[in-house]
Amino acid sequence: MDAVGLTNTRARIVGARTGVLADAVVGVVRAARAVGSVSLRVLRRLSAVVSPLGWVVLALIPAALGIGYAFGWLEFVATGWASVALAVVGAIALIGRAPYRMSLQLPHRRAVVGEAARGAISVRNTSSRRTLAAVLEVPVADGVVELGLPGLRGGTTRTEDFAIPTAKRGVIKVGPVRTVRGDPLGLVRRELEWTDGLELVVHPRTVSVPSTSTGLIRDLEGSPTRDLTSSDVAFHALREYQAGDDRRHIHWKSTAKTGTYMVRQFEQTRRSHLVVALSLSTHDFASEEEFELAVSVAGSLGVRAVRDGRTVAVVVSALTPEFAKRRVYAVRPLAVHLPERLLDDLATVDAAATALPLRDIARVVADDIPGISVAFLVCGSRTTAQELRACAARFPVDVEVVAIVCDPEAIPGLRRIAGLNVLTIGYLEELRLALARSAAVA
Template sequence: MSGGGRPPGGGDDEGGMGSAFSGLTTRGRSFLAAGIAAAGCSVVLGQTDLLRVGLLLAVLPIVCVLVLYRTRYRVAGSRRLSPARVPAGSEARVHLRIDNVSRLPTGLLMLQDRVPYVLGPRPRFVLDRIEPGGRREVSYRVRSDLRGRYSLGPLQLRLTDPFGMCELARGFSAYDTLTVVPRVEPLPAVRLAGEAAGYGDGRNRSLALAGEDDVIPRGYRHGDDLRRVHWRSTARYGELMVRREEQPQRAHCTVLLDTRAVAHIGAGPDSAFEWAVSGAASAAVHLLERGYAVRLLTDTGSSIPGPDGVGGYPGSSLESADTAGMLLDTLAVVDHSDGESLSSAYDVLRGGSEGLLVAFLGDLDEEQAAIVARMRQRGGAAVAFVLDNTAWTRGVWPADPDGLQARLRLLREAGWTALLVGPGVPLAHLWRHTDARGGNRADAGPAPTASTTGMS
């Protein structure tokens, strides 16, 4: 953020002289009241010396107000976030800089930055006199356990006189945004059940392996190998056409996040919904690092990144770092939806191509479990993490073993690798159980440090 303008006390600042007198401190108001009282008593008692004292007490705060109000100088303020995107529970540092761009030195400045209460207390600093052309730099730390997008600013400056009689405040208009993204947990490299060999790392499909009618030619360029001339297209377009170079096609993955309010119980950083959001972020980043083209899909049918027209798959033309940033920014502000069904997400998946599907689901009834079972594409791998929300709120796992196992069985019969998630289970612990070489587990309970593991 950067901003500049006439500083506190500029003669034509908004509010006029009335706002300047409203800046009188308790000391200034006391002096003014004492002076008026002394002057009144001097008239009643006929004491000339008391009148002089009263005038001195009353004039001093008035002179301080006039001096501050008529003093003209300009300052510029800037803010820098390091970093601007931070995981939940981690700290970010905010650097503030004040430059005196006028020809006059400033007085004592009190600097205050506005921050949301979830980021910590409002920072306040006292800056010494800044010489013409000089600068002062200060910094403070912010931290939030709640993901979200928070506005910082605008900066506020308060100017005081040497006697502490008056304070005038002005603020800049610019502000910055701190994005608190979900925690991303490092995941082990495994071969997911149903995944083709190569697990997506460098899997390429070459146009050279396609049939003659499937080749997409382009115009001839100087230096192209004449052995790549495509004569059929040359005859069709009337100009020399050549076959394109081999173009890699990245493996596709869809991360499905169930945000239905009816499927999640509880709130806060330790709730089941926050675990699902963090899990979706971790899976997306992990698969991007392995070379997948990843998109995020919610139960409402919204897809991030949006379609880009390349191969009909969202995000296939974006760099992994750009896609990861886009997904994390989206997950930073994702909230519960009002929907009660996963049918919108099913409609999106039904019209898509084969690819890996990783789903983070809340409570499922029989109808929703049947919809999820039909989401798996033929020949594609599908992994579902089903949260037992009742267990998260009651602290007992599993809360409803018969009903949950019946719905998990329905998913497994449709080809899903379905894992039941209880409270306190790290995603890395569950991710290992998706390894095709280890077999399909029935469920995964609390972490190994808990009293029971619940593995079968």
């Protein structure tokens, strides 16, 4: 009765039956599972070291010997035993483990696109005998770097340097370092991993944008606004007292001279809040070159603002999931507490057809981020003037909107379109001059 209601493996095999026969059936199933598990582990290990050519040689052994001895064909017998000899040589080549102790180092965990980056492997022979020469393999991104390691005397250490390509922005996985052992014919190949893998973050290129290029910004650290108020820190002028004015701001000397109450008037100041919005939508870019330039522009603006200690938000398009029922209207904020963290995040962004285009980014930013004083909208050549006007219309009238169009094929310039400045640049170095012109116009 204790077996009633059981849903384990035994119940599924023999139900509630007991006795010698039921126990025998269960024992056979358990033994078969154990043998199958061991066979699967052995097969996995063999498949990891035996090459396709090695499998052919292993298949030849029973086939050639069986046919040769069955029909008396000496050629097949010779082929079978030759295959046995090759298999034995391959097995011997896999025996043992080199007495190495290795470490993988990256002098710098961050690099910039196009700049030289290197890694180093330190190998120590921990035994008292000399080791044979070996080949080190270091996976780098989608490729493999091969390094020749000569024989090492006991207790000696050798360091091998290698270059890491940084032609593209992104995160490059380096390592783990492994050695490869095998036979001369390539029947077997045994890979031993000696270190953990590391990551190298390749930042986009940036240029130093002077703080004066943000002359569009008016705050406590810069110039006051043209808006007048009755209470602030930047004195503007005197005017006659009106009902409701704070009596603490009455200017008594002027009142005594004119015989009329005069109060101080101030220019309103406010702490700037910059927003840098980068579109990731392929709708806004005609080429990959435009997109990479836009990423560099966003990084240059964001890094300058962070180093100046300004309140800044750098946002990129949110992606709509592949099987979503409707478009996702949102932006993804990037880290801005340190310049390096901002560039780390920019190193991983990619253009996508499902990303939110600039016209929708502007709407989300204007609705969700309060207190914006300057909004930089970074896009490519496929964003039309009509779309830029629609983007500017999303923001309040007191927000300075600057669109930066990245187009290597266009002539750099500055133009004013219905409430926003449009800067067109073809190279990253033109950003500094373009912003200076925009600040002068503002």
